[in-house]
Amino acid sequence: xxxxxxxxxxxxxAENLRDGVTPHELLISKYLGAxxxxxxxxxxxxxxxxxxxxxxDPGSVENSDNLRWVHLSSAGxxxxxxxxxxxxxxxxxxxxxxxxxxxxxxxAEHAFAxxxxxxxxxxxxxxxxxxxxxxxxxxxxTTSSELRxxxxxxxxxxxxxxxxxxxxxxxxxxxxxxxxxxRGDESVKIVTPENLAPALAAADHIVSVLPENEASxxxxxxxxxxxxxxxxxxxxxGRGATVDQQAxxxxxxxxxLAAAWLDVTDPEPLPADHALRLAPHCFITxxxxxxxxxxxxxxxxxxxxxxxxxxxxxxxxxRIM
Amino acid sequence: xxxxxxxxxxxxxAENLRDGVTPHELLISKYLGAxxxxxxxxxxxxxxxxxxxxxxDPGSVENSDNLRWVHLSSAGxxxxxxxxxxxxxxxxxxxxxxxxxxxxxxxAEHAFAxxxxxxxxxxxxxxxxxxxxxxxxxxxxTTSSELRxxxxxxxxxxxxxxxxxxxxxxxxxxxxxxxxxxRGDESVKIVTPENLAPALAAADHIVSVLPENEASxxxxxxxxxxxxxxxxxxxxxGRGATVDQQAxxxxxxxxxLAAAWLDVTDPEPLPADHALRLAPHCFITxxxxxxxxxxxxxxxxxxxxxxxxxxxxxxxxxRIM
Numbered sequence: 001x002x003x004x005x006x007x008x009x010x011x012x013x014a015e016n017l018r019d020g021v022t023p024h025e026l027l028i029s030k031y032l033g034a035x036x037x038x039x040x041x042x043x044x045x046x047x048x049x050x051x052x053x054x055x056x057d058p059g060s061v062e063n064s065d066n067l068r069w070v071h072l073s074s075a076g077x078x079x080x081x082x083x084x085x086x087x088x089x090x091x092x093x094x095x096x097x098x099x100x101x102x103x104x105x106x107x108a109e110h111a112f113a114x115x116x117x118x119x120x121x122x123x124x125x126x127x128x129x130x131x132x133x134x135x136x137x138x139x140x141x142t143t144s145s146e147l148r149x150x151x152x153x154x155x156x157x158x159x160x161x162x163x164x165x166x167x168x169x170x171x172x173x174x175x176x177x178x179x180x181x182x183r184g185d186e187s188v189k190i191v192t193p194e195n196l197a198p199a200l201a202a203a204d205h206i207v208s209v210l211p212e213n214e215a216s217x218x219x220x221x222x223x224x225x226x227x228x229x230x231x232x233x234x235x236x237x238g239r240g241a242t243v244d245q246q247a248x249x250x251x252x253x254x255x256x257l258a259a260a261w262l263d264v265t266d267p268e269p270l271p272a273d274h275a276l277r278l279a280p281h282c283f284i285t286x287x288x289x290x291x292x293x294x295x296x297x298x299x300x301x302x303x304x305x306x307x308x309x310x311x312x313x314x315x316x317x318x319r320i321m
Numbered sequence: 322x323x324x325x326x327x328x329x330x331x332x333x334x335a336e337n338l339r340d341g342v343t344p345h346e347l348l349i350s351k352y353l354g355a356x357x358x359x360x361x362x363x364x365x366x367x368x369x370x371x372x373x374x375x376x377x378d379p380g381s382v383e384n385s386d387n388l389r390w391v392h393l394s395s396a397g398x399x400x401x402x403x404x405x406x407x408x409x410x411x412x413x414x415x416x417x418x419x420x421x422x423x424x425x426x427x428x429a430e431h432a433f434a435x436x437x438x439x440x441x442x443x444x445x446x447x448x449x450x451x452x453x454x455x456x457x458x459x460x461x462x463t464t465s466s467e468l469r470x471x472x473x474x475x476x477x478x479x480x481x482x483x484x485x486x487x488x489x490x491x492x493x494x495x496x497x498x499x500x501x502x503x504r505g506d507e508s509v510k511i512v513t514p515e516n517l518a519p520a521l522a523a524a525d526h527i528v529s530v531l532p533e534n535e536a537s538x539x540x541x542x543x544x545x546x547x548x549x550x551x552x553x554x555x556x557x558x559g560r561g562a563t564v565d566q567q568a569x570x571x572x573x574x575x576x577x578l579a580a581a582w583l584d585v586t587d588p589e590p591l592p593a594d595h596a597l598r599l600a601p602h603c604f605i606t607x608x609x610x611x612x613x614x615x616x617x618x619x620x621x622x623x624x625x626x627x628x629x630x631x632x633x634x635x636x637x638x639x640r641i642m
Contacts, residue, residue: 105467105469106441106465106466106467109440109467109468109469110465113434113437113440113441113443116434116437119434120430120431120434120606120609120610121609122434122438122606123447125606125607126604126606128606129590129591129593129598129605129607130590131607132589137607137609140609140612141609141611141612141613142612142613142614142615142616143614144431144613145614146427146430146613147430148426166491167491170487170488171488268452268453269450269452272450284447285441285443285447285449286446286450286451286458286461287458288441288442288458288461288462289441290462291461291462291465292462292463292466293466294463295462
């Protein structure tokens, strides 16, 4: 069996990958992605592989007669989430899995860090050197708040959202999540996109973990922003293109929203003079929510665990197609 | 019955206090503290009161023949935590309570916000405008981490520490707390100050919530800092005087500690040229951990709930002497 990889990995993780697939043959691409997120160039070696790990060129899949399984090195999969690619995967019987289990913990912790940093006014408090009893101090103290008892709406209910809901459990929050196709077994209150407006109006915190695809582009538009409660806080750790960024900047300028915390934008990075960079109370991290120590190592271990399932003929984890 | 108050309160909370103690007489001090933390000046009205709410002058207690109960408007009680005051309270049968229930939630959330902000590298990530795939981006991603599975040592095991331990439960952390007098009913592993060294050496995160008194002054000294694991992170939401700040600054300069997050310092605020202000990876908020919306309101509600217990002759909450 031939396994193709274009994932950019630390040397120890690459070695672990090679050991883990032995005695099968590992074909390392000449064109490694700049990161686990970046698209790699087409590679002729791909055409021989039964399994591909990384971010293989979607267009090459059509020409790879042997391909049976693609394991993406990311949680996001925008460039594969097209009607054409889905049709191709279905017709050819190609299974597609992603690495959402690898990123769920750190992404949920990142979202939670945003929520607590906002609640405790950390950006302002860390910059202040004020003394107790000053007007600035009273302003900081009285605008700091407790997450306990507040309400949160999570847009999307995949592994990140479910982990975030677990983390919020000790805070006695009212947790609602939006899911396109409710299954009935969710542990929080579920709303569908069609009945979202009352949930938007009720939430103190709106956390988006939406992936990017045709249906989600500019999902957070001017109308949905207007439907949010005055003083609400918006967080995005999904994909930047799911938001009408100009409308978000205006909602911050008008103080309709109290703050926005974004790990993802469109494009990344935003130009220094972009409306969101200039908007008040807009806090941006450069797509680092998924980062964690030994990310290469956990990616490879996750792939190898799935590889063992594949060899055993069992259902794979994190299957998306 | 006469109730003395020198707590600085918002008008609505002050009104609520007056209503809540009716038909008893409320004596509002002419000398309100600058904040709920600040010592008020001696006030002759104090001498008539049976109950005092706020930060009454400890020296005046000796001359107040009618005093039976002091309810402090803070969680900290350094200026009352002396052998002399304790002896006086005991001999006169004066009960002392504090407002730790009022501040446990926000202080624990503040400590948790520090831990997650550090874990997700928020100060650095929020300041970065780097693109995916750059060396700066890889450095941020790979030095970001997950709290899950790490270890934390909490110094002190009062209401703040217990609430923090509840919040950390979903993170599968190894939680240890130091308590001078273990009771055996604690929900986490307990160590005493005498056997602290191995716990200091094992912890990824050390969170101090120690109050300030004779026994705790410079408790975190050069020796204890040296006993901490290389790369550990120190957090202080107790009192600044419990730390040898010069030794802490050196531990940060030498990179023995990866970071320090302090809501309390000695003095407050630190001078702009203080060693800790110049130390790398030292993050300071200006004693805002206890702040939350309607702090005056929750303080008064907490006092009034205790007042009802007092009137009913029942044991008071948050009793400290």
